[in-house]
Amino acid sequence: MTDLSLAASGADPAIAGARAPHRRWLRRTALRLAVYGVPALLILVPLATFLVYSFWTTVDGRVVQSFTLANYVDFLAKPVYRGVFTGTLWLASIVATTSLIFGYIIAYLVWRLEGRLRYFLLLLSVIPLAMNYIVKIYAMRNILGYNGSLNWLLVHAGLIEAPSKLFIFNQTAVMITMAVIYLPYAILPIFLSLERVSPSLLAASADLGGRPGQTFRNVVLPLSLPGSIVGALFVMVLALGDYLTPQMVGGNQGFTFGRAIWSQFGMAFNWPFGAALAVVLLLSVVLIILVAAAISRHARVK
Amino acid sequence: MTAAERITITLLWAVGALVFVMLYGPAFMVVVLSFFDISRDGIDWGSFGFQWYARLGDNPQMLAALGNTLLVGACAVVLATALALGLAYYMKTGIRRGRPLLEFVIFLPFVLPAIITGISLLVAFRELGLERSLITVTIGHVVLILAIIYRMVMIRLESLEDSQIEASLDLGANGWQTFLHVVLPQLRSALVTSGLLAFTLSFDETLVTFFLVGGEPTLPIRLWAMMRVGFTPEVNALVSIVLLVTITLAVLGAMSLKETMARR
Numbered sequence: 395m396t397d398l399s400l401a402a403s404g405a406d407p408a409i410a411g412a413r414a415p416h417r418r419w420l421r422r423t424a425l426r427l428a429v430y431g432v433p434a435l436l437i438l439v440p441l442a443t444f445l446v447y448s449f450w451t452t453v454d455g456r457v458v459q460s461f462t463l464a465n466y467v468d469f470l471a472k473p474v475y476r477g478v479f480t481g482t483l484w485l486a487s488i489v490a491t492t493s494l495i496f497g498y499i500i501a502y503l504v505w506r507l508e509g510r511l512r513y514f515l516l517l518l519s520v521i522p523l524a525m526n527y528i529v530k531i532y533a534m535r536n537i538l539g540y541n542g543s544l545n546w547l548l549v550h551a552g553l554i555e556a557p558s559k560l561f562i563f564n565q566t567a568v569m570i571t572m573a574v575i576y577l578p579y580a581i582l583p584i585f586l587s588l589e590r591v592s593p594s595l596l597a598a599s600a601d602l603g604g605r606p607g608q609t610f611r612n613v614v615l616p617l618s619l620p621g622s623i624v625g626a627l628f629v630m631v632l633a634l635g636d637y638l639t640p641q642m643v644g645g646n647q648g649f650t651f652g653r654a655i656w657s658q659f660g661m662a663f664n665w666p667f668g669a670a671l672a673v674v675l676l677l678s679v680v681l682i683i684l685v686a687a688a689i690s691r692h693a694r695v696k
Numbered sequence: 697m698t699a700a701e702r703i704t705i706t707l708l709w710a711v712g713a714l715v716f717v718m719l720y721g722p723a724f725m726v727v728v729l730s731f732f733d734i735s736r737d738g739i740d741w742g743s744f745g746f747q748w749y750a751r752l753g754d755n756p757q758m759l760a761a762l763g764n765t766l767l768v769g770a771c772a773v774v775l776a777t778a779l780a781l782g783l784a785y786y787m788k789t790g791i792r793r794g795r796p797l798l799e800f801v802i803f804l805p806f807v808l809p810a811i812i813t814g815i816s817l818l819v820a821f822r823e824l825g826l827e828r829s830l831i832t833v834t835i836g837h838v839v840l841i842l843a844i845i846y847r848m849v850m851i852r853l854e855s856l857e858d859s860q861i862e863a864s865l866d867l868g869a870n871g872w873q874t875f876l877h878v879v880l881p882q883l884r885s886a887l888v889t890s891g892l893l894a895f896t897l898s899f900d901e902t903l904v905t906f907f908l909v910g911g912e913p914t915l916p917i918r919l920w921a922m923m924r925v926g927f928t929p930e931v932n933a934l935v936s937i938v939l940l941v942t943i944t945l946a947v948l949g950a951m952s953l954k955e956t957m958a959r960r
Contacts, residue, residue: 429786430794432779433801436839440820441804444812447819496715503712517950522719524946526900528919529935532927533722543725574718607701635809638902642923652811659907665819672815679809 448669455663465670475654479674482634482651485565489572490580490630496573497580498622502614505588516585522578531642534571538562538643563645571643572633579632580625587621588614620693627686631679651675723939730932748933755930761918762934768830768914769898772837773845773891779838780845780890781883785875788853789861799846806843813839814907821908828910836908837901841894848890852883852956885956892949896942 448465451458469475504515522530537543538561545557561567591614599609637652644650655675658668733743752759783802787795805813817836818828826832856879864874902916909917915938922931 425786429783430798433783433798433842436835436842437801437804440816441812443820443823444816496711499708500712500715503708513954517947518716519719520950521943521946522723524896524900524942525723525939526916526919526935526942527902528916528923529726529939530722532919532923533725535923536725537722574722577715578719605698605701607698607704631807631809635811636903637811638906638920642920652809655811655815659815659818669815669819672812675809676812679812683807 444669445673447666448673450666452664452666457666465667466673468667469670469674475671478649478654479651481565483678485569485572485650486630486633488569489576489633490626492573493577493580493629494584494622494626497577497584497625501581501584501588501622505585519581519585520578527575528638530575531571531639534574535562535643538567538570562643564647565644567643567645568640568648568650571639572636575639576629576632580622580629583625583628584618584622587618587625590621591617620689624686624690627682627689631682634675634679634682726927726932727936727939729927730929730936732929734929748929749937751930752934755928755934758915758918758922758931758934761913761915762938764830764912765899765915768834768837769895771834772841772898773895775834776838776841776845776894777887777891780842780849781887784846784849784853785879788850789871802846803843805839810903811907814904817904818907828908830910830912830914832908832910833905833914836904837898840901840904841897844894844897845887845890848886848893848956849883852886853879856882885952889949889952889956892945892952896945896949899942899945 447457449461449463451460451462451464500519504512504519507515535542539545540557540559540562542562544561545554548554549557561570595613595617596609599613604612635652637650637656640648640650640653641656644653651671652675655668655671658664658671662668729739730748731744731746733740733747783798786792787798792798814836817832817839821828821832860878861874864878865871869877900916901914902920905914905917906920913921919927919931919935922928927935
């Protein structure tokens, strides 16, 4: 057996000669280059190009490759863009908060269940992730629209006299649609943070005479909230970067920062300025991610 | 449970039921509409039937877009799987100091907003002189789904005993043979699961694709363009089929995910 393995391994130095170590070094370097090079080429190089782009300008619709801070100065100097930026931050926070509240309710209800029903409802709450995004926006527009199902329902219930235009082509419409589309993204992380609450703590609370309500307030909620907030922050990032939902249900009033960036790559055709706006978005997202990381680290230490 | 607690839980279930209605209502509506004729006056409730499913062929542009989406998804999954496998196997065999850095880079497109990934790739392709086409879309999808496949393969690889690889090498197999005959067969379920999830993701991808698509649209892009004029009933029919297929794929993916995790 030993003879066989030696012969098959081909590691016979007398035959391979002196060239082997050199060839092996070459192979290893090529491999390392491929392993680090391909992801860098696919991900880091484009990101770097995009950052560089934000420091260029356009003259007569053509990109001029000279370093300038003009795009950033433009962003800071124009109140319109600043207004859209803060408005979008506000919108994304509301979407994140609603997804935290409703996501927590769903995740908590599912978490309390046992057996098959639990798995089934968990599946039911993540399946909407696999539904086509455009179809969801389209359907939401039909529901919220002037002739939509929501108005029909409200009129028939006698709550309003005539169909209302309050639900479509404004910020409210964007908010409702985003809240519906992005809610499932929050449910799973919240459920997982509930799962991390140790059963022995629940048992201890019950042994010490805690009623279910007390156990929830004093044990479950404080332990699962940090992870849930991280999930909500993830939703906030998604809402911040979305540009199609506001475009399709927002109309003229529902202008968001994502749309502002997108329009620079479409009709306005000012890529460097669009890139600079996207860098501003990137910085806010990095900030949100850092906050989320700090929350999870803090929760783990406790 | 006190009465107050019982009432609270009941109320929560009521809210929960409402939320589920909100989550499924939109898709449900599209499916219902696909069975009826729609005129300017509204829905003709007497026209129930599969007539629009029979007339799917009337919209060749739509079917072409569906074909593009399937092609892009299949290519992206195959390419991303090959790349993820190579990367994960390399990181697993031997001490690799670059591993945290590499994983950070791979996960970037997953964490950053789609608009950032889309713009980066768009700008880079333009500087390279690469015209927008299905090829650029496929590259974009590879970038997006790489992280999922890498993660799932890595989870499985981590649970493998190192001694298996060592034994194979000791017995005279070279690195490639070890990978092919010892490691790869054990990765099968992880590959199927991550492939399914990645394909579902690619199938619906819109926000990155939008920046990379050329003259040949994928299905979501085509749907977006059609949305401005409103969906015609045969579009509703196609979308219903698509919803059914993607949901089935997602459920299969979730079920095999559960199995993969259980087997660890």
